[in-house]
Amino acid sequence: xKIAIIGTGNVGGALASHWANAGHIIHLxxxxxxxxxxxxxxxxxxITAHPIQEAVKRSEVxxxxxxxxxxxxxxxxxxxxxxxxxxxTMNIVMGRGPAGYPNTSEALLSHTDTRDIVxxxxxxxxxxxxxxxxxxxxxxxxxAGDSQRGKAIARQLALDAGFGECIDVGGNDRFTLMEQFxxxxxxxxxxxxxxxxxxxxxxxx
Numbered sequence: 001x002k003i004a005i006i007g008t009g010n011v012g013g014a015l016a017s018h019w020a021n022a023g024h025i026i027h028l029x030x031x032x033x034x035x036x037x038x039x040x041x042x043x044x045x046x047i048t049a050h051p052i053q054e055a056v057k058r059s060e061v062x063x064x065x066x067x068x069x070x071x072x073x074x075x076x077x078x079x080x081x082x083x084x085x086x087x088x089t090m091n092i093v094m095g096r097g098p099a100g101y102p103n104t105s106e107a108l109l110s111h112t113d114t115r116d117i118v119x120x121x122x123x124x125x126x127x128x129x130x131x132x133x134x135x136x137x138x139x140x141x142x143x144a145g146d147s148q149r150g151k152a153i154a155r156q157l158a159l160d161a162g163f164g165e166c167i168d169v170g171g172n173d174r175f176t177l178m179e180q181f182x183x184x185x186x187x188x189x190x191x192x193x194x195x196x197x198x199x200x201x202x203x204x205x
Contacts, residue, residue, distance in 0.1 A: 001153070004029050006074060006106040008038030010126035011089055011116035015161055017128075020046035022160035029055030029062075031079075053079035061153055063110065063121075065089040071098040075111035082113045085150045087157070089162065091182040105145070105175040118145035119178045120154040120166065124185055125196045129161060132199070133156040138164030139199040142181065144174035167202055 005012045006029040009160040016026045029052035030036040068090045090104035098107040105119045131141045141158040158166035188194045
């Protein structure tokens with residue numbers, strides 16, 4: 001797949017590397033192609049940097065991995081997203097998010113031209129995206145959204161990033177639940193002192 005990554009920090013960088021290794025073509029969408037966080041990623045085959053709208057135009061899938069308060073601004077910067085799938089990794093934490101929206105995915109829906117939006121890769125830390133394996137067991141990713149097309153793509157990308165499964169938790173009405181799940185991980189890791197090296201795996205009897 002051709003994937004635009006908007007937000008080239010820890011999360012976007014970890015996923016870009018995994019997906020390039022899996023054979024996907026990665027277009028980093030940045031404001032300044034000459035100077036941006038994660039510029040070292042372009043040394044990896046299959047990863048190039050472009051202005052944001054150019055990266056979107058070249059891609060079928062858009063990963064948005066920027067701070068939640070910038071969700072509306074980022075959505076408006078994407079240009080024409082008709083026919084594109086947007087994967088939202090953002091979380092509103094401690095009330096810091098796009099004004100007037102209960103979650104970042106609703107903000108993206110309101111300010112883009114696509115209905116194919118899925119929330120995924122938001123429920124764990126970037127360290128677990130860089131290395132999703134614990135003692136030989138791959139942890140799980142989770143996703144939500146009405147778009148079956150979007151969820152099929154998110155599931156494949158999760159597997160390509162090394163996750164064991166990508167669990168479907170429901171439609172657009174579960175976007176906020178996904179962000180609450182993210183805060184549950186943050187609470188354990190940061191506030192309760194468990195540390196970042198914790199993760200979730202759905203077990204079945």
